[in-house]
Amino acid sequence: MCAFKTEVLIVASPTLHRQGLLAVLHETWPTLPITVLPEATLLPQLVQQQSYAVVVLDCSLLTEPVPAVLKRLQTVRSAQPVLLLTSSRLPPDLRHYLAEAPATCSWLPLQAAPSAVAALFHRLLPDYHPEKAASAAPAPRVRVPATPFSRRELEVLRLVVQDHCNQEIADQLFLSVRTVESHRRALLQKAGAKTLVGLAVQAVQQGWVSSQGLPGTC
Template sequence: MTMPAGDVLVAAPPSLHRLGLVAILRETWPTVVIRVLPGPDQLLVLLTQQRFALVIADATISSCLLPQLQQLRTHGLCPQLLVLTGRHQPLAVRHCLAQTGYPLLSRHASPTEVIQCVSGLLCPPDASSHYPTPTRRRVEPPTPFSRRELEVLRLVIADCCNQEIADRLFLSVRTVESHRRALLQKTGAKTLVGLVVQAMREGWVAA
């Protein structure tokens, strides 16, 4: 199929979640250039200089992103923009994000939901050319995770350190480290980055 011109920009702080998201996009659309902007606070400046087929902006951390989104909408600088939101964002912030008019997607959405949403923005139904939308199937890990291991995995993807995971789950740091080792062994991943990419790609941490 003919691919529309333009790169995809992911504006999100460095994190394991961003690595997983970019990996999903690159695996799904290998011929599309995926660019990364480490600081969402620079988004407005960049979009005055360059156009993208789609921008995916993470609004879960950057406090300066909301006014930028409002300016982008006012000046029509970015017609195709997807905003990632978090579970625990204040209601007022979520309301303001909705008021920008840009589509919102939970940061904890499954890979299938991410791909469907991105495909819908890149290729509206009446478009003559579009990105192919693959059918993704949830693949279970080689060895099933326990409920506690899944809880630890979700917090690892949320960029929590061992102490933060221990505090949230009321565990000792040593127990958290044990769960992380078990996750690596069960998946065959060699690093935490590899574990996160694999977990997001296969949908193991879908909300």
């Protein structure tokens, strides 16, 4: 039997609604690994590289018809569960697609309460038991990854992947906002990334930090 995939990918713009959803999920499943992307450009690439327990997709981010994106995801990973957050009045093409879509595709209104999304997660993650995962998982041994970054830059990178803003990073690391901005510029330059989204994806892929923003473990 294949190991159950527990990582969740949330593709949604940085709004209070997304923050509320993250807060509810962290409260309900404290050990659930969550990766957050503020745009959908890299979604097919990430799904091709690995499967997720659930992909939560804010359809308002898409610049092409939702069915076209879903068909592309099915092409790269046919059994990938997807939860769409869309308008309460579904477009005809999406309604038709969902009527014939596999059971792995679900949807909720974009402004559904975060608690409603969490309730649906109970059905989407029936095999995930956080208390067992926490007790069974050995305590990770933290190491300094082989990267071009300084220890302080890695601390900033960890918080960037966790979707913290400059002020929040400054508060947690007891730095000025200007210093945080300087570290971010250095991270982008050293990683050869053009955007923070690209930096975050590269950081997870290269193992510089885990998908939860923790330092790489061995």
